[in-house]
Amino acid sequence: MELRKENILIVDDDINILELLQRHLKSWSYHTYKALSVKEAVQILRDTKIDLLITDLKMPQVDGSELIKFVSEHYPTLPKLVVTGYPSIQDSLVAIKSGVADYLTKPFTKDELKSAVTNSLGKRDNLNSSSSNLKPTNDNSYGEIIGKSEKINDVIQVIERVKDNKATIFIKGESGTGKELVARAIHYQGKFSRAPFIAVNCGGIPENLLEAELFGYTKGAFTGADKNRDGFFQAANGGTIFLDEIGNASKAVQTRLLRVLQEKEVVKLGAQKASKIDVRIIAATNGNLKEMIKKNTFREDLFYRLTVVEINVAPLRERKEDIPLLIEKFLFKYGVEYKDRFVRITQEATAILQRYNWPGNIRELENVIQRAVIMCNKIIGVEHLPDNLKFDISFPEDSLLPLKQIEKEYIQKVLNACNNNKTKAAEILGITRKTLRSKMEN
Ligand SMILES: Nc1ncnc2c1ncn2[C@@H]1O[C@H](COP(=O)(O)OP(=O)(O)OP(=O)(O)O)[C@@H](O)[C@H]1O
Ligand SMILES: [Mg+2]
Known part of the structure; x- marks a missing residue:
């Protein structure tokens, strides 16, 4: 597009x-x-x-x-x-x-x-x-973001649109697709890049502390609050606050966030007065907030205020043409880190990486390369890749085979690949030997 x-x-x-x-x-x-x-x-x-x-x-x-x-x-x-x-x-x-x-x-x-x-x-x-001139993206990278696929190009075009304004942005995508990378690019490529970028993992801070951490507190606001303290919002003033895993924010935090978005002001815990802030908010999630809204665990009004601009970061399996570029990047990164040189990779190994479906996305690819660089001498071969990658055999998406038959063929391929060793095949498939046998018999 x-x-x-x-x-x-x-x-x-x-x-x-x-x-x-x-x-x-x-x-x-x-x-x-x-x-x-x-x-x-x-x-x-x-x-x-x-x-x-x-x-x-x-x-x-x-x-x-x-x-x-x-x-x-x-x-x-x-x-x-x-x-x-x-x-x-x-x-x-x-x-x-x-x-x-x-x-x-x-x-x-x-x-x-x-x-x-x-x-x-x-x-x-x-x-x-x-309109502004959008940056050409023909050198296959944009800041830290690597890729030449249409999906990545679309993301980069949106970043170009929003980087110099303070509109609230919502980034959606599976785990490991690069949501944080996109958030950082928005901040650091834009004209507010000299102001702070503060990333907050809403899932990583205990629920009862998140409110105080985000909005700050006044002396005596709660037991142990022995002095006035700024929160992340005050610290990010003039710049960007990145609210990662926003689905983990409690209802109390959600209500306060809504106020920040509506009024552009923050009230510290225990304070009466609000203070104006000027912060770009970027929120991200790999979960399904619409489901949470249905279950009444996420505020619908907040959702709509967070999604002024939406960015969808596609899973790696939908932009496989980026895989070779990413491999190259990680080979360089980890080659220099662990081996003091650029490590190479065989064609066979590349083909396996290209074929695999990457449920853990770029983070999984990065981990695989990192491990392979450590394990290999100078060249990464098939033997340096984890087994589950080697046996990830994809079928054409439009194949209309009954699921049972697909499963059977898949199991057979894994069996062939490990010389009919059932114990090994079952281990790779994550099932017991007994299940494997019954699946082949049906
Ligand atoms: N397009 C890309 N080019 C280069 N590196 C990338 C790209 N996308 C992701 N990465 C790298 O992959 C790793 C995961 O990216 P990131 O942390 O941004 O993902 P995420 O979507 O925030 O994941 P999670 O949902 O698990 O928090 C990081 O090390 C990041 O640098
Ligand atoms: Mg993240």
């Missing part, structure tokens, strides 16, 4: 509409920022170069027509598109009077949205000066 140059800000208090709009706009390769309220929209506008504003009119607290007035005054060249479920004459008048480019009523079709968006964007007079 190639990213278009336009940044579109969508404002709606209805989460479903927000998601629908985002889905459509993304499918046309626009880059989107979401806001649930006018207040949030104004914050994003302040920090970010937006090319089109799409807003609802009827919203609680501050109304959409106020936003339109504000934008007309402060960003006169920014096109505005009103999407509303209340097409009253009154609304249309206000919108048209204040110079709205287009007007779309809910429910609308995808095509109607598309032509409205293209239309509104077309009305900009300053077409060419509108």
